[in-house]
Amino acid sequence: MKIQVNNYIFPNIFPNKNSTRRNTTACITFQKLSSDTVSFKAKQKPIYDLRLIPDITCACCGVTTIQNREIDSFMEKEIYFPANEAIKIIEASGVFNKKKLTDSQYEAYKFCKLLSKLYENQTLSNILDREAVREKLQTLPKDVRVNIKDIELMTKRVYHNSKYMVDAMSKFEQRMNKSEKEVFQILKENAQRYPEQSFTEIFNNPSIYTVNLKKIELEQGKILWEADQIAEKLNPKSKRKVHSMLVNAYNILIKEDASVKNKRTRIIQTFDNAEKLIPEKELYQEIKDKINQLPSSKNNASAFIVKYRDNNPNEIAKRLLIGSASTIEHVKPQKRINDPGENDIKNYIVLCSNCNSERAQIPYDEFIKLHKDMPQNAQKYFDTVIKYINNGQLQGYDKYPHQIKKAVEKESAGKIILDYSKLNLIEAEKNRKYMEKNK
Numbered sequence: 001m002k003i004q005v006n007n008y009i010f011p012n013i014f015p016n017k018n019s020t021r022r023n024t025t026a027c028i029t030f031q032k033l034s035s036d037t038v039s040f041k042a043k044q045k046p047i048y049d050l051r052l053i054p055d056i057t058c059a060c061c062g063v064t065t066i067q068n069r070e071i072d073s074f075m076e077k078e079i080y081f082p083a084n085e086a087i088k089i090i091e092a093s094g095v096f097n098k099k100k101l102t103d104s105q106y107e108a109y110k111f112c113k114l115l116s117k118l119y120e121n122q123t124l125s126n127i128l129d130r131e132a133v134r135e136k137l138q139t140l141p142k143d144v145r146v147n148i149k150d151i152e153l154m155t156k157r158v159y160h161n162s163k164y165m166v167d168a169m170s171k172f173e174q175r176m177n178k179s180e181k182e183v184f185q186i187l188k189e190n191a192q193r194y195p196e197q198s199f200t201e202i203f204n205n206p207s208i209y210t211v212n213l214k215k216i217e218l219e220q221g222k223i224l225w226e227a228d229q230i231a232e233k234l235n236p237k238s239k240r241k242v243h244s245m246l247v248n249a250y251n252i253l254i255k256e257d258a259s260v261k262n263k264r265t266r267i268i269q270t271f272d273n274a275e276k277l278i279p280e281k282e283l284y285q286e287i288k289d290k291i292n293q294l295p296s297s298k299n300n301a302s303a304f305i306v307k308y309r310d311n312n313p314n315e316i317a318k319r320l321l322i323g324s325a326s327t328i329e330h331v332k333p334q335k336r337i338n339d340p341g342e343n344d345i346k347n348y349i350v351l352c353s354n355c356n357s358e359r360a361q362i363p364y365d366e367f368i369k370l371h372k373d374m375p376q377n378a379q380k381y382f383d384t385v386i387k388y389i390n391n392g393q394l395q396g397y398d399k400y401p402h403q404i405k406k407a408v409e410k411e412s413a414g415k416i417i418l419d420y421s422k423l424n425l426i427e428a429e430k431n432r433k434y435m436e437k438n439k
């Protein structure tokens, strides 16, 4: 593994020795590692969770999903540095200078340093998760433990250059979502030109950042203008209302600083909230559909670059993968007021993480307008599930095909009709018995 000593000042997240206030930017919480129990080491092991089907595709956009544990294991083994190397790099940046540290910070550093020597070539997170280490941690004073957590975060921020990163990540390229793939393409091209730059530096390269910011602004302007054209057909009072909301949206998007987050969500909310005030339901729905097309970091490469340009290279890498993570979606949304969907297999479908968060509670017959290929992709997903039921591997799902066919048909108002004629439960039973015998 090639180590690059970071060529920018390493971000020190220890609170200042002389101040009692903790540095809030340091308190980033990282997603907990997911713990799955099923292993694919042996061929033909039973699968109980739809997300763990190896080649499962998103029922909406059709991308072949990436499992969360694949992402976690990739980050642990190939992106984050082992503790011994990470600590050396942080030492070189001067963060661990004894004069700058409080006693408990220094004690935390010494403890981590010792661990990094005891358990070579493992990340600090992995080491701290060992049972023996966890027991030892309990005997340390609380402020030392807090400082150890800070050091753990620091080690996760030590990064490789872009050349290393694109090489390591290229095995996931085919499974990245459309816009993430586009971003990865940009990173790949630039890693060739500037191999020593980091992902963050590439995003902030003026020729990339400015160009992409301009691209989004053009796209946003176009969408607002088109929404305004639809609003022309409303009665004068509704037209005035929608027009002023569009001007407000324009101010949020173009005039507010580019670093302000969640602008799109705020705008969509304003339009949702005003629904009661506009009597022309169909036209207003058209306007809302238009507003939903505003670029987001989940469906637009430029928006991704602008949103994540301040993030650490390792977080950018994780973001590029996590959009395709396989997640369980409730066909009939659980949070639907008055008529919530059940939290049960018969209401489950697999979507990639991006489609899942985009869908939220939109009924499928609405959602389908944004994803015209959904009927074909839902069938492709269904075929894979049926294949695994037939080969006896997917257990407890014999009734699933006809249950989910019914649920999807209802939720999509008949726009998605699934075909389960390939389901063969006799073959499934035969294969299960065979697997049982050869265990």
Ligand SMILES: [Zn+2]
Binding pocket: 058, 059, 060, 061, 062, 063, 351, 352, 353, 354, 355, 356
């Ligand atoms: Zn998807």
